[in-house]
Amino acid sequence: MTAIDYESKIPNNVDLSSDRRLQRALEHWLPQYIDWWKEMGPTDFNNNDVYLRTAVSVDSDGWAQFGYVKMPEYRWGIFLADREKDRKIGFGDHLGEDAWQQVPGEYRNWLRRIIVTQADTEPASVEQQRMLAHTAPSLYDMRNLFQVNVEEGRHLWAMVYLLQTYFGKDGREEAEELLERRSGNPDHPRILGTFNEPITSWLDFFCFTMFTDRDGKFQLLSLAESGFDPLARTCRFMLTEEAHHMFVGQTGVGRIIERATQIMNEHPKDDPRKHGVIDLPTIQKYINFWSSSSNDLYGGEVSSNSANFFGSSLKGRAWEQKNYTEHTGLDQMKEVTVWQDGKLVTEQVPLRNAMNEVLREDYIEDNQKGVNYWNKILDKAGIEDFRFRLPHRRFNRNIGSFAGLHFDIDGNPMSASEWEARKDEWLPSEADKAYVHSLMQKCVEPGKFANWIAPPPKGINDQPIDFEYVRL
C-alpha cells in the first residue's frame, strides 16, 4: 500500500501524520477493517448516501459535522479528549501520582485485557444489527441505525488506536483478532454473551441501545477515570457519542409506546395488536429481557478483578472525582446480597471487591430515569392502569451469584419448574416474538412511519422529519 494521506482520510488529534509506528500499524489494519465493514456491516447499504454526523475534531464545531456519505467511505477518526495539564491519578493505590502517559509494565496485561474486552463490544453490535435496515420503520430510523453503527465502528478505532500505540506486537495482534471474532459465530464468538444475541427486530434494537449501550456508557465513565491517561481521554470523547445511542433507544421505545397509547385511546375495548401496534405488556417483556441481560455485563457481585482494577488505579467508579470524596476504596464495606446455601444472604464485602455492584447500581438508577420518561408518555396519554418498571436485578441473570437460579420479576426465588411455567409472563414468548417480527416491514418513503411507531417530534440536525436521511 502506498502512502495514505492520513490527515484527510483519518481525522485525528493524535498527530498521526508524524507517527510512523501508528501509520504502519494502520496501513495493515485499515484494509482489514474496511473488508470487515463491507462483509459484516449493513452490507446491502454500502452504496447509499447516508446523512451522517462525522467528528473531525474534538472542539464544539468539529465533533458533529453533518453531510451525506457512503458508509464504507465514512471518515472514522481517532480522537482523544484534550489532555488535562498535570493530571493526577484520582483513585486506588496510585492516588495522587502523575497520570501515566505510557503503559506501566506492571499493569500491561490487565490494561490490555480491559481494552480488548471493551473494544470487542463495539464491532459486535454492528454485526448484531447488520440486517435491521431492511425492516426500517422510516428513513429517520434507518439513518439513526447507521449513525449508531458507524460510531460503534469509530469506538473500535479508538480502542485499536490504544492497542496499536501502546501495546506493541501483542496489541496489533489483538487488534486483528477484534475483526476475527464475530457476533454469534459458532467458532469465534464475541467475548461477552449479550453481544452474541441477535438483534432481529427494531424493538430489540431500541432496547439494546437503551440498555446495552448504557452499560457502555458506565464502562466508559469508569475507564474515563483511569490512571492510564490515553485511555481516560479516549473514553471521555467516546462518551459524547454514546449519549446519542441512548437517545435513539429511549426515544425509539418511547415512540412505540406513544403509538400504542394512541390506538388504546382510539379503540379502548380492542386488543392493540388487532390494530398492528405493540401492546404495552409485550414492550415490558422486551425491557425485562434486555435490561436483565445488560445487568450481566457488570460481572460478579463480588469480584477479585474489580478489586485489582480499582486498586491498581486502572478502572474507577463512574464520576469518581465528582461523586466521591474518598478515593482509595479501602477500609470500607459494602452490603451485597448473594445466594448462598439455598437462600439470599446479605454480606459485608470490602468495597473494592464490590465495585462491579457499585457500577451496576449507578447503571440501574440511570435506567430508571428512562423508564420514568416512558411512564410520562403514559401519563400524557391518560393511561392509568399500566406503568413500566425495571425487573429486579436478580431476575434472569446468567453471570454472578444469581446465575443458573430462578427469580421472579420482583426478585423472589422460585423453582426451575415454576420458572418454566411462568417465564412467558416476563420474557418475550415465541408468540410475542413472532408477532413483533410480523410488524417489521420496510417503510422508507421520506416522512412516512410504520404503523407501530410514532414519528419523532423533530428531525436530525434541524432537518425536517420528511428529509431524505438515506438516499436509496
Added chain:
Amino acid sequence: MTATETPAASLAHYDFHRRPEDFVHWQLDVDGPIATLRMNVQEDRGLHDHYRLKLNSYDLGVDIELAAAYQHLRFEHPEVRCVVLTGNLDRVFCAGANIVMLRTSPHAFKVNFCKYTNETRLYIEDASDHSGLKTLAALNGTASGGGYELALAADRILLVDDRNSAVSLPELPLLGVLPGTGGLTRVVDKRMVRRDLADVFCTIAEGIKGKRAAKWDLVDGVAPLSKWDDAVSEAAKELVAASETPTGAEGVRLEPVAPRFDEEGIHYDLVDVAIDGAARTAAITLQLPDDVGPKSAADARAQGSGWWFFKLFRELDDALLHLRLEYLDIGTITLRVVGDPAVVTAVDALLADAADDWFVREVRLFVKRVLKRVDLTARSVFAIADEGTAFAGTFLELALAADRIYLLNDPDQPVSMGVTAMNGGPFPMSNGLTRLQTRFLGDPSRVDEILGEAGVLDAERADELGLATVAPDGIDWEDDIRIALEERASFSPDALTGLEANLRFAGPETLETKIFGRLSAWQNWIFQRPNAVGKRGALQCYGTPNRPELDFTRT
C-alpha cells in the same frame, strides 16, 4: 467429607472412595473404549464453607473424586482406552486450585494438598504408560493454573480456538507463587517447550491463546467451536488406536475401603494404625492371612477388591492419606508386616507369573503407587522387623521404603525376611530405580547378590546383606527401639522432612523427582515467604481490596 473446620483444627475424616454415581464434581460416562470425564465443580459444595469453587476451581474434594475416577476406570472398565477430560462450563475448562482455599489453609495442608494432586496427575500418566489408558485433555475453554497443569498430565491437549480461550500459568504474576502441580516441570521436561518461551508464558497472567499455544507446543492442537466435537472424537479415536488392544475383559467392582476411627487409631480388616498421641507415633501393622488364597489370576480376579493382597494395600493407602491429612502431629510411623513369609513368596509368585493378566497388572501398578506414597510421605518411617514379621518380597519393599530398618537378630526369637522377583523391578521408585538399586547405589553388585538369594532369609543373613540399619539382639531390642523413637520425636519436624526427602531419592532425576524434590521444595519455600503469605504478600492480597507490597531483595 463432613469437615466444617480447617483440616488442622479438626479430626473430620475424608472419604477417598466415593463411587462415580456419588460424585459431586465430575460426570463420568463410559462409551466402549472411550470414557468422558467432565469437570462440573459445584460452587457451593467445597469441603469448607468459606470459599466458593467458582469457574471449575478445585479443592481437595474435587481432586479426590478425580483420583477415584481413574482408579474406577482402571479396575471397573478395563475396556476403556482413552479418557476425554473436559469441562461442563462455557468458555472455561478449569481455573485451577481455588485461591481462597489455598490462602486460608494452614501451610501443612497446602503442602499435602499439592502432594495429593501431584500424585493424582502422576497416576494419570502411569495409566497411560503402563495400562494403555490414554488421556485426551479436551480444553473446551480457558485452562488456567492448575487447570492447565491437569491438562499437562494428559497424552494430548486439544484447545478450542474461539479467539478467546487460552492456557495459562498465572501463579507468578497474579499470586506471587509457583504452579504447584508439576506445571513448570512438565512444560519444559515433558512437552519440551523452549525455556525462553516458557519464561514468557509463565509471566502472562491471561496466558496464550489458540494457534500460538500450538506453535509454542503448549497444546498439541486447536479446533474451532463448530468442529470441536469432531476434533475431540477424532483425537480420542487416534489415542484408542495407538493404545494396546483391550482384552475384552470384564471389570471388577471396587468396594469402598471402610476405615473405623476411634481413640486408639484407625482400624481396617488387614491393617491397623495404633496412634500414640503423647509419643507422636503411629504403629502400622499389616496382617497377612494364614493362607495365600487365590492360586491363579482368574481366582484373584474373581475375588476382586476382596482379594486380601489388593485389599491390604488399599487399606494401607487409605491409612497413609488419613495420617497425612488428619494426624499432622504424628511424626513417626513404625511399620510391621505380621505373618508367614511363605504366604508372601506364594502371592509374589502369582504376581510374577500372571503379569500379563490385566487385573494382576493393575494390582501390581496400584501397589507400585502405594509404595511410592510411602516414599513420599513426609513422616519418619521405621520398619520394625521383630519376631513374627515377614518383610519379604513385595513387603520387603515397605521396609526398603523406610528411613531405617530395625531387625531383631536373636536366635531365640527368629525373624524372617525374604527376597522375590518383586524386588527386582516391578516397583520402581520415583527415580526410576528399584529400592534395592537406590539403597546400594554405590555397590550395584550387591543388588544382584540379594536378588540371587531368592527365598526366605534369616536375620543374620539379612543383616549381612545390608538389609538392616541396626540389628540388636533380644536384650537390647526394646531399649534401642524406644530410644530411637524418642530421639526422632525430639527433632525439628521441618528439618526431618527436608533430611528424609534428600536421603530417600538418591540416584538419577526424573520428571517425578523433579516435581516432588525441586518444584515442591521451591514452592514450599515461596509459600512461607512474606512476599506470598505476609500481610501484604501477593497470595494473601489476591482477591482482597489490598494490592501486594513486595520486598524486592533477591536471595
